[in-house]
Amino acid sequence: MATQDKLAISGGNSIFGADHAWPTWPVHDELEEQAVLEVLRSGKWWFGERVAKFENDFAAFQDARFGITCNSGTTALEIVLQALDIGPGDEVLVPPYTFVATASAVMRVGATPIFVDVDDSWCMDPSRVEAAITLKTKAILPVHFGGRVCELDVLRAIAERNGIPLIEDACHSWGSKWSGKGTGAIGKCGVFSFQHSKNITAGEGGIILTDDAEFAAKCRSLVNCGRISGGVWYHHVNLGTNVRLTEIQGAILSAQLTRLEVQTLHREKNASFLTEGLEKIEGIQTQRGNTHITRRAYHLYCLRIDPGSFGCSREKFIQAANAEGLPICAGYPIPLYEQPVIEQWYRQHGITRPYCPMVEDFCRRSAMWFGQDVLLGSEEDMRGILTIFEKIKANASNLKD
Numbered sequence: 001m002a003t004q005d006k007l008a009i010s011g012g013n014s015i016f017g018a019d020h021a022w023p024t025w026p027v028h029d030e031l032e033e034q035a036v037l038e039v040l041r042s043g044k045w046w047f048g049e050r051v052a053k054f055e056n057d058f059a060a061f062q063d064a065r066f067g068i069t070c071n072s073g074t075t076a077l078e079i080v081l082q083a084l085d086i087g088p089g090d091e092v093l094v095p096p097y098t099f100v101a102t103a104s105a106v107m108r109v110g111a112t113p114i115f116v117d118v119d120d121s122w123c124m125d126p127s128r129v130e131a132a133i134t135l136k137t138k139a140i141l142p143v144h145f146g147g148r149v150c151e152l153d154v155l156r157a158i159a160e161r162n163g164i165p166l167i168e169d170a171c172h173s174w175g176s177k178w179s180g181k182g183t184g185a186i187g188k189c190g191v192f193s194f195q196h197s198k199n200i201t202a203g204e205g206g207i208i209l210t211d212d213a214e215f216a217a218k219c220r221s222l223v224n225c226g227r228i229s230g231g232v233w234y235h236h237v238n239l240g241t242n243v244r245l246t247e248i249q250g251a252i253l254s255a256q257l258t259r260l261e262v263q264t265l266h267r268e269k270n271a272s273f274l275t276e277g278l279e280k281i282e283g284i285q286t287q288r289g290n291t292h293i294t295r296r297a298y299h300l301y302c303l304r305i306d307p308g309s310f311g312c313s314r315e316k317f318i319q320a321a322n323a324e325g326l327p328i329c330a331g332y333p334i335p336l337y338e339q340p341v342i343e344q345w346y347r348q349h350g351i352t353r354p355y356c357p358m359v360e361d362f363c364r365r366s367a368m369w370f371g372q373d374v375l376l377g378s379e380e381d382m383r384g385i386l387t388i389f390e391k392i393k394a395n396a397s398n399l400k401d
C-alpha cells in the first residue's frame with residue numbers, strides 16, 4: 001500500500017480492512033475458567049486465601065512489601081487519603097489530565113484537589129509543583145499516565161522537603177519500573193486499578209501498595225469495616241467501610257498475573273517500534289520518556305498532533321485514521337477542572353477556576369490515544385499503524401475542516 005493512495009475516508013481502500021481482527025480484551029483461557037470453578041466449588045467466595053495470595057504476588061511483582069486489595073482504583077485512592085488523615089481544609093496536588101477519580105477521591109474525603117499542569121510527558125509537570133504548595137497541602141498525587149512513570153525523583157524530593165507524602169496514582173502502571181523498582185511503593189504508597197479495560201483485570205478491583213507496615217495495617221482496617229488484624233470479629237476500631245475483594249476476583253487476578261510480564265514486554269516492544277517511526281513524522285509528538293523508566297507499561301499509547309505542521313486538524317486526523325481501521329480517539333474532552341462536579345466544588349469553596357495551558361491544548365487541540373489491546377497486535381499490525389500515519393500525512397491537505 002503506497003502512502004499516496006487515496007484515503008479510506010475519501011473512498012480509497014483502508015489499511016486494515018473491515019474484517020481486521022485486533023486482539024480482544026480481556027485475554028482469558030482455561031486458567032481463569034478453572035480458577036473461577038474452583039472458587040465456586042469450594043463454597044468460600046469472600047476474601048480469603050486467594051485474595052491473600054494475589055496481594056502477596058502482585059506486591060512482589062511491583063517490588064512492594066505490602067498489598068491491600070479493595071474493590072476499585074477509586075476506593076483505593078479514597079482509602080489511602082483517609083488513612084493519611086487528609087480531610088476538610090486540606091489540599092492535594094493532582095494533574096488536570098486524568099480520570100475523574102484522581103480528583104474526586106480527594107473531594108470525597110472533604111479535601112480540595114489543586115491542579116498542577118502536565119508537560120509533554122503527559123504527567124504532572126514537576127517544575128510547577130513547588131509553586132502550588134501551601135500550608136494546606138497535605139499530599140502530592142501524580143498519575144503515571146498511560147503507564148509512563150512520572151518524574152519520581154524530583155517529586156519525591158519535593159514531597160520530602162515539604163514533609164508531605166507522595167501518593168502514586170499507578171492505575172495505568174502495572175509492571176512499570178523506575179530505576180529498577182516497580183511503581184506503587186516508591187512514594188509513601190500507590191494505588192492500582194483492575195477495572196475491565198485495565199492491563200490486568202477482574203472486571204473491577206483495586207490494590208494499595210506500600211512499604212510501610214503501619215500504614216498498610218491502617219489501610220487494611222479501613223477496607224475491612226475498621227477491624228484490626230487479629231482482633232475480635234465484632235470489634236471496630238477505625239471508621240472503615242466494606243470494599244473488600246472477593247475470592248472469585250482474587251482467583252481471576254492471579255490467573256491474569258501469570259501473563260502480565262509477557263504482555264507488558266510485548267506492548268513495550270510494539271510501542272518502541274511505533275515511537276521510532278512516528279517521531280520521524282513532522283507534526284506528530286510522542287509521549288516524552290525518561291531513561292529512569294527501566295520497564296514501561298502501556299495502558300494507552302499517547303501522542304499529540306500539531307495541526308499546523310502536520311497539515312490537518314486532530315478531528316480530521318482521527319476520522320481519517322478510524323476509516324483506515326485504527327481505533328484512535330481524542331482522549332479527555334475537557335480539562336478535569338471543567339467537570340461540573342469540580343466546578344461546583346470550587347464555587348462552593350470560593351476557589352478561582354484554574355487554567356492550565358498544556359492541558360487546555362491537550363483537550364482542545366492536540367492529544368490522541370489508543371488502547372493497550374492494540375499494542376498486543378502483531379508486528380504487521382504495527383507496520384500498518386505507521387502506514388496509516390504516513391498515508392494521512394501525505395494526504396493531509398485534502399482533509400480541510
Ligand SMILES: Cc1ncc(COP(=O)(O)O)c(C=O)c1O
Pocket residue numbers: 071072073074075098099101102143169171172192193194195205206
Ligand atoms: C488514572 C486513574 N486513576 C484512578 C482510576 C480509578 O480506577 P477504577 O476504575 O478501578 O475505580 C482510573 C480508572 O480508569 C484511572 O485511569
